[in-house]
Amino acid sequence: MPKPPAPSLNLLKPTLETRFHIDYEWWERSGHDLRLEIQRLCEELSEEPLEDTEADVIVDWIDPETGQVKRVDRLTYLLLSLCSQRADYITERTPLIEAVFRALLATNNRPMTAVELAERIGRPADVILRALAGRRVYKGIRPLPEDA
Amino acid sequence: MAQRQTQTAQYWVEDFQVTQEDIDYLYGVLLELETPLSIDEMALLLVRYRTQQEETRLSRRPKQETLYRPESSYKVGDEITFPALGYATGKVIDSRPGDNPDYGDFTVIKVEMEGGQVAEFASDLKVEHILNQEEETTASTEEGESLLTPEELFIEYGGHVAEALEARLAEHEDLVRLAGRWFPRSLLLDVNIGHLNLAEAVLDLHGGGPMPTREIMAEAGILEGASERLAEFSLNYALQQDERFDEVGPAGQVLWFLRRMEPEEVLTPPPRLRYDPIPYDPDLLTPELRELEQEIGDEHSPAPAQRGGPPDEITLQLIYPHRRAGTLPLSAQLRRMFPTAYEAPRIRFTIVDAESGEELPSWVVRPGGYVYGLGDWFEKRDLPAGTYLILRRMDEPGKVQIDYLKHKPRKEWLRTAFVENGRLRIDNRQRPVGAEYDELMVIDVEDPEAIDALWEKVTKQNIPLERLMKDIARDLAALNPQGNFHAKTLYSVVNVVRRCPPGPIFAQLVALPEFEHVGGPYWQLRDSGG
Numbered sequence: 001m002p003k004p005p006a007p008s009l010n011l012l013k014p015t016l017e018t019r020f021h022i023d024y025e026w027w028e029r030s031g032h033d034l035r036l037e038i039q040r041l042c043e044e045l046s047e048e049p050l051e052d053t054e055a056d057v058i059v060d061w062i063d064p065e066t067g068q069v070k071r072v073d074r075l076t077y078l079l080l081s082l083c084s085q086r087a088d089y090i091t092e093r094t095p096l097i098e099a100v101f102r103a104l105l106a107t108n109n110r111p112m113t114a115v116e117l118a119e120r121i122g123r124p125a126d127v128i129l130r131a132l133a134g135r136r137v138y139k140g141i142r143p144l145p146e147d148a
Numbered sequence: 149m150a151q152r153q154t155q156t157a158q159y160w161v162e163d164f165q166v167t168q169e170d171i172d173y174l175y176g177v178l179l180e181l182e183t184p185l186s187i188d189e190m191a192l193l194l195v196r197y198r199t200q201q202e203e204t205r206l207s208r209r210p211k212q213e214t215l216y217r218p219e220s221s222y223k224v225g226d227e228i229t230f231p232a233l234g235y236a237t238g239k240v241i242d243s244r245p246g247d248n249p250d251y252g253d254f255t256v257i258k259v260e261m262e263g264g265q266v267a268e269f270a271s272d273l274k275v276e277h278i279l280n281q282e283e284e285t286t287a288s289t290e291e292g293e294s295l296l297t298p299e300e301l302f303i304e305y306g307g308h309v310a311e312a313l314e315a316r317l318a319e320h321e322d323l324v325r326l327a328g329r330w331f332p333r334s335l336l337l338d339v340n341i342g343h344l345n346l347a348e349a350v351l352d353l354h355g356g357g358p359m360p361t362r363e364i365m366a367e368a369g370i371l372e373g374a375s376e377r378l379a380e381f382s383l384n385y386a387l388q389q390d391e392r393f394d395e396v397g398p399a400g401q402v403l404w405f406l407r408r409m410e411p412e413e414v415l416t417p418p419p420r421l422r423y424d425p426i427p428y429d430p431d432l433l434t435p436e437l438r439e440l441e442q443e444i445g446d447e448h449s450p451a452p453a454q455r456g457g458p459p460d461e462i463t464l465q466l467i468y469p470h471r472r473a474g475t476l477p478l479s480a481q482l483r484r485m486f487p488t489a490y491e492a493p494r495i496r497f498t499i500v501d502a503e504s505g506e507e508l509p510s511w512v513v514r515p516g517g518y519v520y521g522l523g524d525w526f527e528k529r530d531l532p533a534g535t536y537l538i539l540r541r542m543d544e545p546g547k548v549q550i551d552y553l554k555h556k557p558r559k560e561w562l563r564t565a566f567v568e569n570g571r572l573r574i575d576n577r578q579r580p581v582g583a584e585y586d587e588l589m590v591i592d593v594e595d596p597e598a599i600d601a602l603w604e605k606v607t608k609q610n611i612p613l614e615r616l617m618k619d620i621a622r623d624l625a626a627l628n629p630q631g632n633f634h635a636k637t638l639y640s641v642v643n644v645v646r647r648c649p650p651g652p653i654f655a656q657l658v659a660l661p662e663f664e665h666v667g668g669p670y671w672q673l674r675d676s677g678g
Contacts, residue, residue: 015168015319058247059247059250060246060251060270061248062218062248062251062270064278065232065278066230066233066269067216067218067273067277068269068270069268069269070268115165
């Protein structure tokens with residue numbers, strides 16, 4: 001019997017190994033402003049308005065885990081280096097999707113699996129996967145295509 | 149000093165997760181072998197694969213000086229390994245000054261990674277960074293210390309691996325599980341309707357079965373020339389999809405039977421065994437009644453926690469519904485002695501008569517909670533309900549021995565159930581008995597057909613359990629000088645006309661004001677004058 005090619009076992013349905021990221025295009029298409037969202041988040045944590053965040057000033061940000069350097073605007077840099085380092089950035093009372101969103105922002109949108117997200121937000125991986133695997137896209141969080 | 153995570157319990161028990169890479173590897177093995185594998189075989193392959201991967205990774209581990217550290221200086225052309233990126237490697241192709249006063253002076257190097265993509269990394273960094281710390285080298289296993297082989301690791305942790313693997317494999321629609329073995333559906337041999345018709349003819353000639361798949365293949369002359377294990381698995385799968393065939397083998401053994409030739413009582417539970425659950429509050433049962441409930445071992449009672457291996461011998465007292473249906477209750481205790489199966493709801497096996505060695509074709513019917521095939525055996529020995537039956541494990545798998553405590557038949561006074569004016573009556577009557585029985589449970593029936601008709605009436609008219617209990621208790625009390633009756637006796641007699649486990653009966657005893665506890669397991673009716 002001729003041997004058929006092995007079908008890929010990577011299901012279209014997201015699995016525990018599927019990486020998720022924030023789809024910036026989703027934010028643009030849906031008319032929401034991600035910058036405003038980040039500003040709101042930082043202000044909420046610092047409980048005071050941010051000073052002029054100089055949107056057009058770009059600086060280097062060093063990933064605290066990998067050493068990789070990314071060019072980011074000043075607001076994103078504030079989020080990465082200050083807001084996201086606060087103990088109350090993600091707490092057990094943070095809603096699940098919001099916690100995932102914050103975890104992705106804190107790594108400058110480095111794609112992560114449900115298992116990796118679970119480690120960061122302290123919720124079960126299967127619960128995270130169920131929340132993200134549905135048809136509805138929350139806060140632009142989407143599975144990353146396999147070949148990305 | 150190399151750390152081997154696979155040598156630790158944490159790796160296999162706490163942290164172990166089956167990855168897509170694992171699944172792809174196992175899929176590849178199944179394709180290559182063209183042989184279905186059991187979950188244990190795959191778990192062992194996976195343990196070997198993971199340990200081999202670790203060895204490979206350790207052998208490729210870069211020297212400390214090439215590991216990326218943000219504090220180090222690099223020049224164009226330097227080759228670097230990045231531990232935080234899965235030990236990916238790259239070559240420095242450019243550099244520029246860093247641009248962020250928060251970090252002080254530093255350099256950004258541009259690196260072309262192995263895959264061709266370009267990324268930037270910090271170097272000459274003066275502020276703290278986690279990657280500047282020495283890489284953990286604390287070894288769980290010191291070099292020179294003997295390592296556990298994959299086979300030894302499998303013995304130690306294989307159960308955890310198999311459990312995680314099984315759950316993961318079940319998610320894949322292309323993988324088929326049959327009798328504990330797995331194989332890709334797309335690689336099964338083509339089994340057509342002609343093959344299936346031949347298989348049916350072969351089984352028909354053998355009284356419906358049971359027959360192992362290989363025998364069916366040999367007699368039907370089908371699927372010859374292919375790998376025997378694959379042919380067997382493919383035929384098994386096709387038979388499973390066809391309603392004419394029923395897989396009836398115990399765990400690890402595939403046996404086929406023609407469904408149309410299976411006894412009616414195996415396909416549909418005998419009406420006498422049917423129990424429509426009666427809601428009751430288990431907390432009403434006293435510790436003594438709970439103990440009695442456990443002792444009786446009704447198949448519908450809550451299963452007690454069972455420890456240890458299957459018992460070698462079990463003694464049970466037959467209740468009337470099973471005596472009449474020619475069945476045994478598949479109680480929690482008996483479940484451990486009779487053959488079980490991975491998937492088959494009905495399992496064909498053999499009960500061996502301890503006295504004559506006669507083999508009785510029998511069935512474990514798991515959904516119905518009974519073992520069928522003893523009708524003639526009960527009749528031939530004229531055993532009343534309440535007889536002690538002894539079941540013993542046999543060395544031969546798929547066989548269980550049945551025995552009873554026999555003695556020379558002698559006339560004895562037995563509690564006897566009969567129908568009078570359309571009602572169940574109980575009296576002591578003489579009859580010859582050749583078997584030991586439980587005095588509290590024994591109940592003889594002189595006219596089974598009349599009892600059957602009464603049982604039907606009780607069922608159709610849905611006569612409440614409470615009324616049956618009171619009627620029966622009145623007759624039982626009349627047979628005792630003190631007007632008492634034992635809770636077990638009441639359970640046994642109620643079951644002559646209505647199938648009911650002890651729980652609801654005992655709860656009614658406690659709850660109804662008409663019943664009075666007189667000490668131990670004895671009760672009486674308040675209006676009985678006892």
